[in-house]
Amino acid sequence: MSVIEIENVSFTYHGDKRALDNVSLSIEKGEWVSILGHNGSGKSTLSKLIVGLLKPQSGTIRVDGITLSASTVRDIRKRVGIVFQNPDNQFVGVTVRDDIAFGLENLQIERPEMIERIEHYAKKVDMYPYLNKEPHALSGGQKQRVAIAGILAMKTDVIIFDEATAMLDPEGRERVMEFMRTLNREGTTIIPITHEMKEAVMSDRIVVLKDGKVLKADKSENILKDKETLERSNLELLLPLEIMHYMNENGIDNPSLKEFLWQLSLNG
Amino acid sequence: MAIKFERVGYEYQDIDGKGYLALADITLNINKTGEFITLIGETGSGKSTLAQHMNALLTPTEGRVHIFGVKISREGKKDKNLKLNPIRQKVGLVFQFPEYQLFEETVGNDIAFGPKNFGVSEKEAEERAKKMINIVGLDESYLSRSPFNLSGGEKKRVSIAGILAMEPDILVLDEPTSGLDPLGRNALLKVFYEIHQKLDKTVVIITHDMNTVYEYAKRVLVMREGNLVYDGAPTQLFSRKNVKNWNLDVPDILKVRRAIEEKLGITIEGETRNKADLMAKIGEALR
Numbered sequence A: 001m002s003v004i005e006i007e008n009v010s011f012t013y014h015g016d017k018r019a020l021d022n023v024s025l026s027i028e029k030g031e032w033v034s035i036l037g038h039n040g041s042g043k044s045t046l047s048k049l050i051v052g053l054l055k056p057q058s059g060t061i062r063v064d065g066i067t068l069s070a071s072t073v074r075d076i077r078k079r080v081g082i083v084f085q086n087p088d089n090q091f092v093g094v095t096v097r098d099d100i101a102f103g104l105e106n107l108q109i110e111r112p113e114m115i116e117r118i119e120h121y122a123k124k125v126d127m128y129p130y131l132n133k134e135p136h137a138l139s140g141g142q143k144q145r146v147a148i149a150g151i152l153a154m155k156t157d158v159i160i161f162d163e164a165t166a167m168l169d170p171e172g173r174e175r176v177m178e179f180m181r182t183l184n185r186e187g188t189t190i191i192p193i194t195h196e197m198k199e200a201v202m203s204d205r206i207v208v209l210k211d212g213k214v215l216k217a218d219k220s221e222n223i224l225k226d227k228e229t230l231e232r233s234n235l236e237l238l239l240p241l242e243i244m245h246y247m248n249e250n251g252i253d254n255p256s257l258k259e260f261l262w263q264l265s266l267n268g
Numbered sequence B: 001m002a003i004k005f006e007r008v009g010y011e012y013q014d015i016d017g018k019g020y021l022a023l024a025d026i027t028l029n030i031n032k033t034g035e036f037i038t039l040i041g042e043t044g045s046g047k048s049t050l051a052q053h054m055n056a057l058l059t060p061t062e063g064r065v066h067i068f069g070v071k072i073s074r075e076g077k078k079d080k081n082l083k084l085n086p087i088r089q090k091v092g093l094v095f096q097f098p099e100y101q102l103f104e105e106t107v108g109n110d111i112a113f114g115p116k117n118f119g120v121s122e123k124e125a126e127e128r129a130k131k132m133i134n135i136v137g138l139d140e141s142y143l144s145r146s147p148f149n150l151s152g153g154e155k156k157r158v159s160i161a162g163i164l165a166m167e168p169d170i171l172v173l174d175e176p177t178s179g180l181d182p183l184g185r186n187a188l189l190k191v192f193y194e195i196h197q198k199l200d201k202t203v204v205i206i207t208h209d210m211n212t213v214y215e216y217a218k219r220v221l222v223m224r225e226g227n228l229v230y231d232g233a234p235t236q237l238f239s240r241k242n243v244k245n246w247n248l249d250v251p252d253i254l255k256v257r258r259a260i261e262e263k264l265g266i267t268i269e270g271e272t273r274n275k276a277d278l279m280a281k282i283g284e285a286l287r
Ligand SMILES: Nc1ncnc2c1ncn2[C@@H]1O[C@H](COP(=O)(O)OP(=O)(O)OP(=O)(O)O)[C@@H](O)[C@H]1O
Pocket: A013, A014, A019, A037, A038, A039, A040, A041, A042, A043, A044, A045, A046, A085, B148, B149, B150, B151, B152, B153, B154, B179
């Protein structure tokens, strides 16, 4: 069953250039779908449309079968959580604690449960000692961790991560990948927006956007190898696959090495 | 020595009045020319705080920083003769969050602001804006747009263009490639490297991308919990112990090279700092 259905959606900020141009896409419940594409290709715009922060000029969006509109947007935000590209845009509270609490208050979570979740998720992202700090007085990566904790704590059915790991150190990034894996195993629909092929490797499907249109949407294993599609949207092959491509171009035939490189790329 | 840190400490003041020591006893020299440095280290280790000392945006709470001969210290802070403008012009700092840097009505004015502020004529500043917008991979139609109505990566590019337009002697870039698409990232790293090579300027890049470190850096600084724990070449850096202790990662080039060597039972001779080198060596080995 589709959890997100996007039908012929177009969106223009102002002027005549479309940020999204007749996009159709559906995402299954429990699926892991990465959204890739060049800077300005429309990834964040798409994510904001899904949670009703922007309203499409044409087309329809359905979440869990509910058509997105002014009267359903609150309900839909209980089902879809989004970690914003710029964590500063997500912060509303005076302290990190207030900030994580904010999303939970909107879900009308009971107080004891709320406290428990705040502490649990702050620990999970290693920010427990910072609960009383001002979110704006944190380092870039710390802000991203708090933003992630705030959304994880809401336990929504769908989570969109808009470049949520861009400023994390390698260990922190690996940890977030691990959260995604665990959540997805438990049935959460995961939608990372990223420029990192390493992050996209884990997904069931990859959607490549270019100039506001879907350039290609296919199973990850097909997109990962598709140098032409990737390069058309300013992306690049994973290193082992780049080497495989080089071997093919130069007539170097070594099937066992090629198989090895393929496995290597799947392991990140 | 263009920038000299002498036993620098920095303590932030939290809202509840508690102090937080973000830098401890940093001693460090950065040359005016010829350096290509990457500054790395785990989340919250003090990289951005250190960078903001390089152009006197922050004043040390302990010790002093000398920037092109100007002493920056707690005691000297009240000195009315202290001129920071020349320092800001000589050391250009690109912020981690472009939003902190963009404020003009149009992208064009934003990029031209720095040069104009430092005495460049209106016409020349506009010329530079046109040149720089192209260098960061956007076209001139962006010049008339609002810097706030852009995608994340586009904002980042504009913030970089604004500092490049100042033509500073030293460029300090706080995570300049985070949020850029891979083509843009590679292109901009080449731009920074060319500025370093052709104009013999010093460039300092903060990054979490180990591939950038391995491919470009001549010198690497590693921060951990406010301390400078490594200052040296990238080649010695990626030992198992360092990677684990400092939240680093082994660069892809090294990882893949080691895996292939093991798989084929061969040893690849010589250094391979980038993709092209590695592929050429593998090609040689297999032919
Ligand atoms: N607030 C806005 N007002 C006007 N135009 C905008 C606004 N935000 C984005 N745009 C434009 O819409 C297009 C799509 O932007 P969007 O933010 O969706 O891109 P993105 O794929 O998320 O890019 P990035 O990888 O840089 O984050 C771009 O051309 C951008 O310039």
